[in-house]
Amino acid sequence: MLAISAAIAAVAIGSSTTTSTSLPRTSSHANSGSQISASLQAATTARTSAARWIAAQVSPNAIVACDPAMCAALQASGVDAGRLLVLGTSVSDPLGSDLVVATPALRNQFGARLASVYAPVAIASFGSGPARIDIRAVAADGTAAYDSALAADRGARIAAGGQLIDNRHITMSAAAQAVLRAGQVDPRLLTMLAALAAQQPLQIVAFGDPSPGASAAIPLRSVEIAPARAGGQTAARLRTMLSFLQAQRVPYLPMEAVLVRQSALSVEYGAPSPLGLLSGT
Amino acid sequence: MRFTRFVRRIILLAALPLLLLAIPAAALANAASASAATTSTTAAAAAGTGWIRLAHFSPNTPAVDVYLYSFGDTSAQIVLHHVSYGDASPYEGVPTGDYTVAMRAAGASATSSPVLSASVDVVAGRAYTVAGLGPESGLRLQVLDDDLTTPPGKALVRVIQASLKQSAVSVSWGATMLQSKLAFGATTSYQTVSPGTSTLTVSANGQDAHLSISLAAGSVHTLVVLDGAKGLQVDNLLDAAGSAVDPAGGAATGFGGMAPRAPSSPLPWLAVIGAGLLLAVVGGRRLRRLPAARS
Numbered sequence: 357m358l359a360i361s362a363a364i365a366a367v368a369i370g371s372s373t374t375t376s377t378s379l380p381r382t383s384s385h386a387n388s389g390s391q392i393s394a395s396l397q398a399a400t401t402a403r404t405s406a407a408r409w410i411a412a413q414v415s416p417n418a419i420v421a422c423d424p425a426m427c428a429a430l431q432a433s434g435v436d437a438g439r440l441l442v443l444g445t446s447v448s449d450p451l452g453s454d455l456v457v458a459t460p461a462l463r464n465q466f467g468a469r470l471a472s473v474y475a476p477v478a479i480a481s482f483g484s485g486p487a488r489i490d491i492r493a494v495a496a497d498g499t500a501a502y503d504s505a506l507a508a509d510r511g512a513r514i515a516a517g518g519q520l521i522d523n524r525h526i527t528m529s530a531a532a533q534a535v536l537r538a539g540q541v542d543p544r545l546l547t548m549l550a551a552l553a554a555q556q557p558l559q560i561v562a563f564g565d566p567s568p569g570a571s572a573a574i575p576l577r578s579v580e581i582a583p584a585r586a587g588g589q590t591a592a593r594l595r596t597m598l599s600f601l602q603a604q605r606v607p608y609l610p611m612e613a614v615l616v617r618q619s620a621l622s623v624e625y626g627a628p629s630p631l632g633l634l635s636g637t
Numbered sequence: 638m639r640f641t642r643f644v645r646r647i648i649l650l651a652a653l654p655l656l657l658l659a660i661p662a663a664a665l666a667n668a669a670s671a672s673a674a675t676t677s678t679t680a681a682a683a684a685g686t687g688w689i690r691l692a693h694f695s696p697n698t699p700a701v702d703v704y705l706y707s708f709g710d711t712s713a714q715i716v717l718h719h720v721s722y723g724d725a726s727p728y729e730g731v732p733t734g735d736y737t738v739a740m741r742a743a744g745a746s747a748t749s750s751p752v753l754s755a756s757v758d759v760v761a762g763r764a765y766t767v768a769g770l771g772p773e774s775g776l777r778l779q780v781l782d783d784d785l786t787t788p789p790g791k792a793l794v795r796v797i798q799a800s801l802k803q804s805a806v807s808v809s810w811g812a813t814m815l816q817s818k819l820a821f822g823a824t825t826s827y828q829t830v831s832p833g834t835s836t837l838t839v840s841a842n843g844q845d846a847h848l849s850i851s852l853a854a855g856s857v858h859t860l861v862v863l864d865g866a867k868g869l870q871v872d873n874l875l876d877a878a879g880s881a882v883d884p885a886g887g888a889a890t891g892f893g894g895m896a897p898r899a900p901s902s903p904l905p906w907l908a909v910i911g912a913g914l915l916l917a918v919v920g921g922r923r924l925r926r927l928p929a930a931r932s
Contacts, residue, residue: 512758516735519709546708547756551737554706554714603750634735634756 402483407433409480413566415626421453423461450474450494458490476502479628481569493628505631506573512634514539516546525553527584528560535563542575543633544608544625556593557584561620578624597621687759688728691767693720694799696864698773700743704751708735719743723863725874733761738778754778771822784827784857785877792852793827797861800869803841806862811835839869
């Protein structure tokens with residue numbers, strides 16, 4: 357662990373240098389200096405935001421590939437070094453990880469192949485312009501296989517979502533129905549909602565989107581739910597729901613399940629959403 | 638007292654022929670009923686029905702209660718209590734759609750939460766086995782797609798390795814090697830074989846288990862290698878008896894406590910009838926001796 361940390365720190369210094377040298381050459385004019393300063397600030401902000409998001413939103417068992425500077429930022433945000441795959445300049449691909457943090461340095465390193473071959477879909481994005489950082493899902497079996505699995509998964513989510521709409525134990529708004537019909541809900545949420553509804557009627561308040569800048573193909577991973585019957589039993593019903601959620605195991609164990617306003621429950625699963633969970637086989 | 642015994646024997650003697658008549662009659666009725674129930678899988682598909690059976694093949698995992706929650710139909714829920722190692726339930730016809738599969742330790746408090754384990758999308762006319770596989774520490778519920786039809790004149794066989802005592806086994810049926818070095822927790826795909834009766838041999842580390850198995854044309858079987866009390870054992874699950882017959886039961890043979898026996902050979906009935914005849918003859922002889930004893 358210490359060796360990895362030291363390696364990350366050591367390469368991070370080198371990488372910072374590399375990143376600096378890759379910036380446009382500037383004159384000594386004050387304007388240019390302030391532009392560089394703004395660019396660096398934007399890069400730092402994007403890196404910090406991406407690191408915080410990964411620490412808070414990515415499943416604890418997911419392996420994250422990153423350049424040395426990004427890996428150092430992730431460690432600083434509390435991501436365990438054992439989950440990081442450091443991509444030095446000699447590494448030719450990010451395979452072996454679940455997610456790759458596409459920083460400007462890695463985009464330069466892998467070129468167009470990063471998005472077209474190794475990691476076709478962004479599950480979150482931070483910053484803009486050259487400083488933009490994308491968190492991308494790695495396609496272990498290639499882009500074509502990933503796209504095919506994603507399309508099949510969406511089909512399964514649409515079918516499962518439609519069934520939840522018909523479930524007499526679940527009430528929801530028209531907006532929530534539209535999201536379910538479009539297959540935009542994470543399969544773990546769908547499975548969990550079916551099981552919870554079998555035990556007590558519930559209301560879907562809203563689905564949430566904790567993934568800024570995600571591709572439209574990426575499903576929503578959070579939901580706010582409440583017991584369908586309000587009244588004196590609300591607190592007890594919420595406790596039952598919460599204890600059900602907390603008893604689950606990976607992949608159905610939510611990353612977060614908390615009471616909201618003492619009248620609802622916010623449930624959130626970690627990124628990335630697994631593919632093929634609904635097909636079962 | 639002697640008169641009472643005499644009357645009892647008369648009744649017994651009179652009952653035996655009735656019993657002898659009743660047994661084949663019941664067998665015929667059963668066969669007729671099975672025949673009447675022979676709906677095609679196509680009809681089931683049109684009716685929007687698929688089949689699910691649940692199985693426990695994790696050797697060191699205690700018995701569990703298994704729950705199936707329908708995504709859309711709250712009335713279409715299934716609960717199976719106390720499913721133990723080696724158990725395979727009969728196929729249950731269920732409306733098509735998605736189901737969440739959950740389980741909890743058998744006998745656990747009603748307030749304890751079942752643990753979500755898998756989801757299965759039941760397609761019309763198709764059958765699935767949701768099987769608990771692997772060791773307790775890594776228990777997983779796996780959804781297996783069950784074949785219901787075979788190539789013309791052939792049988793299909795697949796093998797599940799559920800013996801924890803043997804890390805890998807080799808399974809052959811007659812001269813046909815079905816799978817060599819099949820790892821614990823693994824399942825083969827279906828293989829096409831010619832129908833017939835032959836010896837199934839399961840070998841691992843010098844231990845062999847043998848079982849004579851008949852595979853009829855059009856039948857589909859799942860052979861499950863289990864840890865038995867005296868070594869390896871094999872469950873022969875009948876997935877389908879023929880392409881025109883709906884799945885009806887989980888197990889044809891073996892040790893599954895939940896598994897109904899599939900009607901196959903007429904030999905058991907003939908044995909019962911034979912035993913009945915023998916009883917009738919012996920009873921008749923003893924009855925004839927009664928007057929002599931009285932005088």
